[in-house]
Amino acid sequence: MKSYKILVVDDEEDLCEILQFNLQNEGFEVDTAFSAEEALAKNIADYDLLLLDVMMGPISGFRMADTLKKNTQTAKIPVIFLTAKDTENDTLTGFTVGADDYISKPFSIKEVIARIKAVLKRTSNKNEPEQNILKYENLEISLQNKKITISGKEIELTKKEFEILKLLLENPNHVFSREEILSRIWDNVYVLDRTIDVNITRLRKKIEPYGNNIITRMGYGYCFES
């Protein structure tokens, strides 16, 4: 069984060592960094989990996590924050940045280990079945599958049909002009407006009985009406 790699980032060097020692004892691979800058110099994508101190140096743990969340390669790496500050406000900020857990100092090593294991367990499951599903009544559209089901029955849509339905369903009751649909879904915009009509017709037919939810707004365009 592959061992997990953990990066500990904290400006208290003693604490880093203590954590490193104990976590290695638990079978994790552990690296440490004493500042966000030092951490960011490493290849973060290699790690399976980050332990970030909130209060340190010029770049706080929050800001560091924020940065990582914006990078596709590191966005999904679970983060546990370590902090002495225990105000609600901080807790909240941590969450908005996508913290997977939050540990207040002082903490027991046992607690840290338990949390780490919990987070790893949770996220290892999560990585796969990323359920991006849009629903309207019995109409479910799965963004990862590019498939839709109606009352559980699978319906095959072509790419264009799918994209149109997705666009409309993401903004129910919003009227999209043909120009808007074209520019959002087509790469080359050199197709006729009538093309949209045809695709709408095809889509409507396939998603019965929800075809009627795609409404024509004469002179304006189309919208999905809920």
Add this chain to the structure above:
Amino acid sequence: MKSYKILVVDDEEDLCEILQFNLQNEGFEVDTAFSAEEALAKNIADYDLLLLDVMMGPISGFRMADTLKKNTQTAKIPVIFLTAKDTENDTLTGFTVGADDYISKPFSIKEVIARIKAVLKRTSNKNEPEQNILKYENLEISLQNKKITISGKEIELTKKEFEILKLLLENPNHVFSREEILSRIWDNVYVLDRTIDVNITRLRKKIEPYGNNIITRMGYGYCFES
């Protein structure tokens, strides 16, 4: 002023009643359900806010909220979780599921009411941050929908009718000459002045009882009088 509809879901029936009684006293409309299943049987989309117990029956409040967030019709309804468990872990799940607030039992009714009002205030701005709605009394015109409603009842307008109403309503009490209306709404200006009259007539008829608000200024044009 319309009162907000709140759904309370908790397996402690006593608590439900207490909340219902107190919230009704505050002027809310309140329904209760004693399980997620019971709640889901209702038309959730009707409610303006949900109070969800975390720990109940086979479907937890978290899972219920999760389900709702995936449905276009219910995704934007604010959720406040009620829980006896005050562990950080639960708090976390609550946020990821899109909780708008989080109240730990035991709580004071005053606190609950305050939180509800805060959340409603926050989200009521958010729900239609698209100031795409023009209003005059019970006449609402939604710019993204290209639709209008009168006392909640939907009225179908044609494009020209809609554009005229929009123009007038955006500038109440301003008299627009036929020339001005033409140049603003018509692409080719090669139509007769009388065309406006006809469109005004049609519009007036459709927006009863607000037809009379579109005033004729003899020799000048039309305006919407408020």
Add this chain to the structure above:
DNA sequence: TCCTTTTGTAATAAGAATGTAATACTAAAT
């Protein structure tokens, strides 16, 4: 490559929106 599927186009049909003209009103002006 051949075959299948997707996608775009063109032609036509259907339907809705809009414009026009004829006529009836209405309010101001003489």
Add this chain to the structure above:
DNA sequence: ATTTAGTATTACATTCTTATTACAAAAGGA
């Protein structure tokens, strides 16, 4: 009062917009 200019209303004609169909052209897979 009568006239007149401006407006309302109606029915009808026209024009626009969309729906539908069949077919052609790309795009993709085996």
